[in-house]
Amino acid sequence: MATETTPKVWADGPYQLITADKSRPEPDGTQSAAKFMAAEMTIVHNCILRGVNAIYNQAVNVANKGTKKDKLDFVNFTAQWGDMIHEHHGMEESTLFPQIEQMTGVPGLMAANVHEHEQFHSGLSALNAYLDKVKGEAEELDGVKVRELVDAFMPVLRDHLDNEIDTLLGLAEYEDKHDWKKWFENISAGIIKAVFSDSTLRNDIFPLTLVLHDKKFEQGVFKTFPPMPWVLHVAVRWLFMNTRKDWWRFAPCDFYSMPKELPFV
Numbered sequence: 259m260a261t262e263t264t265p266k267v268w269a270d271g272p273y274q275l276i277t278a279d280k281s282r283p284e285p286d287g288t289q290s291a292a293k294f295m296a297a298e299m300t301i302v303h304n305c306i307l308r309g310v311n312a313i314y315n316q317a318v319n320v321a322n323k324g325t326k327k328d329k330l331d332f333v334n335f336t337a338q339w340g341d342m343i344h345e346h347h348g349m350e351e352s353t354l355f356p357q358i359e360q361m362t363g364v365p366g367l368m369a370a371n372v373h374e375h376e377q378f379h380s381g382l383s384a385l386n387a388y389l390d391k392v393k394g395e396a397e398e399l400d401g402v403k404v405r406e407l408v409d410a411f412m413p414v415l416r417d418h419l420d421n422e423i424d425t426l427l428g429l430a431e432y433e434d435k436h437d438w439k440k441w442f443e444n445i446s447a448g449i450i451k452a453v454f455s456d457s458t459l460r461n462d463i464f465p466l467t468l469v470l471h472d473k474k475f476e477q478g479v480f481k482t483f484p485p486m487p488w489v490l491h492v493a494v495r496w497l498f499m500n501t502r503k504d505w506w507r508f509a510p511c512d513f514y515s516m517p518k519e520l521p522f523v
């Protein structure tokens with residue numbers, strides 16, 4: 259485990275987080291547009307990875323030592339993590355990737371990434387189907403089974419999360435064609451706006467993102483995420499973070515995106 263405040267097993271493994279080395283700004287503070295986009299994507303992908311690691315590292319103890327409520331909350335936390343992936347990939351396939359292909363003028367430029375999405379869908383669906391059975395009390399929560407279901411698709415998903423960063427860095431080739439940074443900032447602003455108008459995004463997916471983000475990661479390289487005014491941070495914490503607070507206790511970070519111990523390791 260990696261931080262001085264959390265000496266026990268945490269959420270930085272077994273599925274390795276993606277380093278900021280490829281995308282961080284230059285020593286003089288400048289950052290190419292391609293690196294800026296890659297950095298923003300690295301943040302979200304690391305949220306996905308911390309989420310699965312938190313699930314993986316707590317599944318057995320929740321199943322063996324948790325109360326009925328602990329188990330149900332953990333299942334909901336895990337299901338919500340799956341929904342977050344669907345939401346992220348849906349946004350990429352409907353908005354981000356088609357616009358990149360249009361802006362570069364290269365049809366099919368992002369096709370490999372879409373193909374990679376398809377590679378782990380059935381494994382993720384199998385995990386969801388199992389979680390539904392546990393929620394419906396057709397099956398008992400079995401931590402080893404959760405781990406097996408995760409291991410069945412996660413290596414492919416981990417590779418995909420890494421490969422997509424390289425795809426975005428490759429957009430450096432088209433850097434002169436558009437103001438990519440501005441375009442990406444607009445996409446991010448659109449997502450933040452949607453958070454406040456969609457109840458699933460504001461109560462479930464966005465709060466989960468905040469408790470899976472680690473502001474201390476690699477000396478705080480991503481500490482300014484998410485990109486929104488402080489007053490909105492306060493609003494999210496006061497109005498929306500508590501809706502599912504019993505689920506978020508299994509997360510590796512608190513409502514301020516600061517690392518904390520996992521309760522069931």
Ligand SMILES: [Fe+2]
Nearest residue numbers: 299346350422
């Ligand atoms: Fe992505």
